Amino acid sequence: MSGLEVHDVVVRYAAGRRGSTTAVDGVTLHVERGEVVALLGPSGCGKSSLLRAVAGLEPLAGGLVAFDGRSVDGLPVHRRGFGLMFQDGQLFPHRDVAGNVAYGLAGSERGPERTARVDALLELVGLAGYGPRPVTTLSGGERQRVALARALAPQPRLLLLDEPLSALDRALRERLAVDLRAALVATGTTAVLVTHDQDEAFAVADRVAVMDRGRLLQVGTPADLWQRPASRRVAAFLGYEAFVPVDAAAAAPLLRAIDGRALTGGVLALAEGAFVVVDRGAAGTVAQDQGTKGAVVAVTSRRGRSEVQVDVDGIGVVTALGPVGVRLDPGSVVALAVDPDAVAVLPLDEPPAPPT
Numbered sequence: 001m002s003g004l005e006v007h008d009v010v011v012r013y014a015a016g017r018r019g020s021t022t023a024v025d026g027v028t029l030h031v032e033r034g035e036v037v038a039l040l041g042p043s044g045c046g047k048s049s050l051l052r053a054v055a056g057l058e059p060l061a062g063g064l065v066a067f068d069g070r071s072v073d074g075l076p077v078h079r080r081g082f083g084l085m086f087q088d089g090q091l092f093p094h095r096d097v098a099g100n101v102a103y104g105l106a107g108s109e110r111g112p113e114r115t116a117r118v119d120a121l122l123e124l125v126g127l128a129g130y131g132p133r134p135v136t137t138l139s140g141g142e143r144q145r146v147a148l149a150r151a152l153a154p155q156p157r158l159l160l161l162d163e164p165l166s167a168l169d170r171a172l173r174e175r176l177a178v179d180l181r182a183a184l185v186a187t188g189t190t191a192v193l194v195t196h197d198q199d200e201a202f203a204v205a206d207r208v209a210v211m212d213r214g215r216l217l218q219v220g221t222p223a224d225l226w227q228r229p230a231s232r233r234v235a236a237f238l239g240y241e242a243f244v245p246v247d248a249a250a251a252a253p254l255l256r257a258i259d260g261r262a263l264t265g266g267v268l269a270l271a272e273g274a275f276v277v278v279d280r281g282a283a284g285t286v287a288q289d290q291g292t293k294g295a296v297v298a299v300t301s302r303r304g305r306s307e308v309q310v311d312v313d314g315i316g317v318v319t320a321l322g323p324v325g326v327r328l329d330p331g332s333v334v335a336l337a338v339d340p341d342a343v344a345v346l347p348l349d350e351p352p353a354p355p356t
């Protein structure tokens with residue numbers, strides 16, 4: 001099989017007298033060559049442990065890691081042909097930008113060829129002309145771009161990225177996520193990215209693997225995951241904020257709006273914006289349903305829209321969207337339309353969620 005194969009991998013840590021912690025509990029995952037997969041999950045779910053096990057930084061307590069059909073078991077980190085990039089790019093402070101990137105080339109190229117490769121890599125990460133800059137003068141985002149160029153320099157057969165953007169602020173993270181994906185796609189790099197940020201996972205990866213408590217809950221494309229979360233737990237982690245059984249009275253207008261999609265489902269999951277405040281016909285393309293009403297709890301202005309916390313009978317408090325600058329008094333009752341794209345149908349036969 002080509003690409004990365006993770007088969008039934010277990011990672012355990014000794015935990016003093018209390019025995020051991022199982023950080024990764026039998027994970028199986030295949031990453032095709034040229035594919036970018038994000039491991040997404042809450043803090044402590046074991047995603048870094050899985051990445052470190054693939055890298056060879058943690059021993060396997062069970063299972064197998066292989067690349068292109070050959071086990072990497074027993075190969076030390078530096079002989080696996082895998083690149084690593086961490087949250088703090090770990091640049092060499094005494095080298096300039098070009099020196100840091102050239103380090104990644106590991107002596108395979110010399111002279112003008114080497115300079116040209118460094119220039120091409122800097123251009124790839126949006127830092128053309130930065131070669132002579134001391135790395136100590138760079139912003140956090142620029143440092144991570146240099147770290148990415150250095151990690152890509154040896155053309156690793158697999159690049160492992162552990163929260164590469166999480167030290168940056170949100171706006172920068174959003175921009176860098178797009179650039180990171182572009183650089184990985186342009187170089188055809190096979191990559192596994194660890195993140196706890198859903199937006200980042202969706203922006204960077206071809207497929208997203210959702211982990212919880214050491215286990216893999218679901219793997220799919222961003223669209224698959226968003227439209228068909230396999231369980232309430234996955235849906236909740238992706239940001240779905242309310243759950244309505246299909247046979248509840250409150251489900252009726254939602255079912256009408258999603259037009260029969262729930263035939264095989266048991267529970268409807270509502271994302272932010274599943275309801276839209278109807279403002280004199282401004283609901284646009286969303287299905288009009290004058291039947292649902294909600295009591296306004298609070299209104300927050302966001303970029304280009306308002307988020308309206310509304311209390312809907314039989315559902316509870318959810319986040320509806322409204323036009324920017326909308327004026328609504330707490331306690332007032334508003335008509336709500338349904339946006340079918342923000343409603344997912346969960347399978348009927350889901351086991352009850354474990355206690356949190």
Ligand SMILES: Nc1ncnc2c1ncn2[C@@H]1O[C@H](COP(=O)(O)OP(=O)(O)OP(=O)(O)O)[C@@H](O)[C@H]1O
Pocket residue numbers: 013014021022023041042043044045046047048049050196
């Ligand atoms: N070196 C270690 N020794 C003991 N326990 C560890 C060690 N590293 C991780 N763990 C434990 O293993 C579990 C998984 O940790 P891991 O760092 O893989 O999770 P994570 O999903 O990457 O979390 P985060 O996003 O917070 O880094 C946690 O319970 C953690 O406390």
